[in-house]
Structures are given as C-alpha cells and as structure tokens.
C-alpha cells in the first residue's frame with residue numbers, strides 16, 4: 001500500500017523532502033502557512049512574495065555543491081529550470097589567484113565544486129514550481145499546522161498520526177502514515193512533543209554573530225566587477241565579516257556580520273548612511289557599489305538570535321517518538337555564515353528517503369535516521385561549532401586592548417595565516433581538496449589529514465613569510481578603531497562594556 005506523508009512547511013526543507021520522497025511514489029502533501037508565490041518572474045517573487053514563516057527569506061543565500069549535486073544528479077530538469085530563470089553556477093576557477101590561473105588545468109572533479117547562487121526567493125520559487133508538477137505531491141498553501149495529533153501506547157511511547165490545522169475554510173484534522181516536520185527554526189512541533197513527554201534532547205549554542213543584508217541591482221549596461229585585479233569581495237576583519245553574493249538577473253546582495261558583542265556597530269549598521277559608509281570603507285565592496293555601478297534596492301535587513309541547535313529523536317538508542325521525523329532547521333540549525341543550512345536540509349531529506357526504503361519498522365527507521373545524521377552531517381556541525389567558538393574568542397580579543405595571545409594561540413594563528421592560507425593560494429590542488437570539505441563533499445578535515453597535503457602545508461609554513469609573500473591576500477579593510485572612527489561611532493564604548501562585564505563576572509564568581 002502507498003505510504004501517505006504529511007509535511008509541515010514548504011520552505012527549503014519541505015521542498016527538498018518532496019524532491020527526495022516524490023520519486024519513491026509515496027503520496028505527499030506539504031502544508032504551508034504562507035500564501036502562494038506571485039505568478040510573475042523572479043523580480044516579482046522577490047518584491048511581492050509574503051513569507052511571514054521565513055524570516056531569513058531576504059537574507060543572502062548561496063547553495064553549496066552538495067545540494068547542487070543532488071539537483072544535478074536526481075533532478076536535471078530542475079537544474080535547467082534554475083539556470084533558465086537566471087540562477088548562477090559559480091565555478092571553481094573563480095576562486096583561483098592570478099598565479100594559480102596562469103597554470104590552471106581543469107580536472108573532471110572541478111565541475112562539482114560549483115556554488116549555486118541567486119536571491120533565495122528565486123531559488124525557492126523555481127524548486128516550488130518544479131515540485132508542484134510532481135504527480136504524487138500536493139502543496140496546500142495558507143494552512144497553518146497548529147498541533148500534532150498523537151497517540152500514547154501503554155508503555156508511554158508516543159506515535160504521531162496526524163495534524164490539526166487551520167485552513168482557509170476553518171479547522172481541519174489530517175492524518176497520514178508519516179508526519180515530517182520541516183517548519184523551520186521557529187516551528188513548534190518538537191516543542192509540543194517534548195511537552196507531551198517525548199524524550200527528545202537538544203543542544204544549542206549561540207552563533208555569536210548578527211547578520212545584515214542589503215540588496216543591489218547593477219546599473220543598466222554595467223557588469224559585475226571582475227575578481228582579477230580587484231580587492232577580495234569576501235573577508236573577515238575580525239570585528240566584521242563581509243561578503244558579496246552575486247545573484248540572478250543583475251542583482252546581488254552584500255552581507256555584513258558583526259559579533260554579538262559589538263553593540264555600537266550592530267545598532268548603527270541598519271542606518272543606510274552608516275551602511276553606505278561601511279561598504280565604502282571596504283575596498284572589495286566599494287567596487288561593487290559605487291554610484292555609477294549599482295543601486296541599492298532594499299533596506300538593510302537585520303537578523304539576530306542565530307543559534308546552532310541539534311535535536312535528537314533518539315535517546316539511549318530508543319526512539320523518542322514514532323511516525324514523526326524532522327528535516328531542516330526544526331531538527332538541526334547551523335550558523336548561516338557557512339551557507340550550509342539548505343544543503344543540510346537536502347542531505348537530511350535524502351538520508352530519510354534511504355532509511356524509509358531500508359525498513360518498514362517504525363522504531364528501526366527513527367534509530368537509523370539518527371545514526372545516519374550523526375555520521376554524515378555530524379562532522380560538519382561539529383567543525384562549525386569549533387569555528388564559531390574560536391570566532392567568538394577572537395571578537396573578545398579585539399575588544400581587549402592589552403590582550404596577549406598565549407603560545408598555542410600564536411601557533412594556531414600562524415598555522416592558519418602563514419601556512420594554510422598561502423598553501424591554498426599557491427597550490428591549486430590543495431585549494432581543490434580543501435573546497436571539497438567546504439562544499440560538504442567529504443569530511444571537512446579530510447584534506448588536511450592526508451599526509452601528502454599536510455606535508456605540503458607544513459612546507460609553506462617552513463618557507464617563511466618572505467618567500468610566501470605573494471601568497472598572502474591583500475589588505476581587506478580598515479582596523480576596528482579606524483572603521484568606527486570613520487563611521488563617527490565610539491570605538492571605546494564596547495571595550496569598556498566588556499571590561500565591566502568581566503569585572504562583574506569575577507565579582508559574582510568570588511561571591512559564589
């Protein structure tokens with residue numbers, strides 16, 4: 001008998017679930033609280049699609065090779081639809097330094113290392129239209145899932161058998177064999193299960209940053225500044241991370257990320273004049289945004305409360321709930337900085353497809369899904385957590401005038417700046433292998449664990465700064481104090497605030 005599936009949400013996770021499970025022949029219904037996209041083109045979707053359910057809809061998005069590969073392999077027609085509307089494939093050779101370009105010989109693998117990029121509304125619009133054409137998939141819009149319908153077995157085990165929802169014609173109850181929650185970071189299905197006693201555990205920590213994005217359009221007749229000969233359009237100044245996201249149809253966006261503890265900057269950054277001044281002070285952004293080059297077409301969209309979070313539907317090897325799965329941010333959330341959220345959702349959907357096809361037993365399915373998630377996306381998640389923690393430490397150090405790094409920190413900094421950075425800027429093969437981890441095509445640390453790669457990186461370290469000089473990136477932008485002064489903001493206020501917080505913490509600790 002055909003299994004029936006109800007999916008809560010038709011965002012990226014819901015759509016990827018349809019891409020994964022649609023071809024299995026199951027009968028799938030996506031329930032989406034927001035309305036349908038406008039009928040027009042990518043510009044009208046960006047302008048007019050009201051998506052109260054997706055707070056990050058107008059934040060910059062880029063889609064990694066892991067997701068691109070799934071689309072290319074399993075849904076080639078979708079890839080064509082994306083390209084036809086203007087979604088771009090940014091190829092590996094765009095990352096090469098001029099030195100590397102001069103001797104570049106493409107390999108077959110390089111075609112895999114492609115980033116898909118567009119406004120998120122464009123990407124989502126096209127995937128949605130494609131999914132809508134799948135015979136066994138239905139998307140119902142304007143229907144808000146209010147709660148899960150659950151049964152409790154005598155041993156206490158909860159089984160989810162359906163949902164209670166509010167549609168355009170009033171309340172409705174729907175049941176299915178499987179309920180898949182793709183309600184995103186603010187979805188409430190898992191909270192309900194926890195409240196009903198399901199032993200679902202959760203680990204969560206702050207990403208330590210705030211995200212700010214503004215959209216631009218190239219002026220008529222202008223094209224994007226070439227990478228070669230221009231300062232880098234992405235970078236990390238320690239107190240600020242920045243990036244240009246080339247998009248579809250002459251559009252691009254700029255994202256600036258501030259550490260949470262940079263209160264002066266994060267308060268001011270949404271003001272258009274402050275934003276413009278920040279962008280003008282970073283050479284790699286200035287070339288994109290000069291008045292004769294491009295025009296800002298949106299306000300500055302800010303987003304905070306960014307967390308990494310992993311919820312487990314298994315405790316002590318036993319399923320916490322049956323008949324229920326989650327895909328996307330409702331299950332695993334990541335720091336947007338790494339651009340992995342949508343790829344995570346796609347990978348999760350395909351792992352779920354595999355475990356559903358391998359067993360009909362409800363408990364085995366939940367256990368197998370949890371294990372596959374741990375094995376596959378776990379290493380990326382852990383590596384992002386580590387990077388976030390170290391970025392937060394660096395942000396604190398930037399606000400600590402008398403900070404003196406210890407031996408270990410100095411060595412690590414030097415290894416990254418004087419070994420890894422020049423190595424991947426000189427050696428195309430090292431860059432290629434490092435990018436496989438970035439794109440989630442292999443374990444994030446695999447490239448550096450290969451002895452021949454490690455030896456090469458150490459070789460660059462041993463050569464010393466002088467001989468590596470051509471391998472260092474150009475200066476990305478001003479130091480913190482210079483930037484804040486240029487913006488007319490206090491560069492000392494947050495230093496004083498952090499110092500005070502440390503004193504308060506020390507006093508509280510002494511009292512305890």
Ligand SMILES: Cc1cc2nc3c(=O)[nH]c(=O)nc-3n(C[C@H](O)[C@H](O)[C@H](O)COP(=O)(O)OP(=O)(O)OC[C@H]3O[C@@H](n4cnc5c(N)ncnc54)[C@H](O)[C@@H]3O)c2cc1C
Pocket residue numbers: 008009010011012013014031032033034052053054055056059060061062063064143144145146182183184185186187188211303327328329330336338339340341342343345
């Ligand atoms: C600032 C920011 C930037 C990001 N940049 C990137 C990036 O560059 N690359 C990348 O891969 N990822 C990025 N991400 C992550 C990415 O946006 C998410 O990982 C992805 O959208 C997760 O998909 P989802 O389906 O879980 O959630 P969403 O895409 O948020 O979709 C959830 C859907 O569920 C619906 N819904 C919620 N509750 C209900 C309900 N009760 N009933 C019915 N419908 C409901 C919502 O309306 C929505 O449509 C970014 C995230 C943020 C916050």
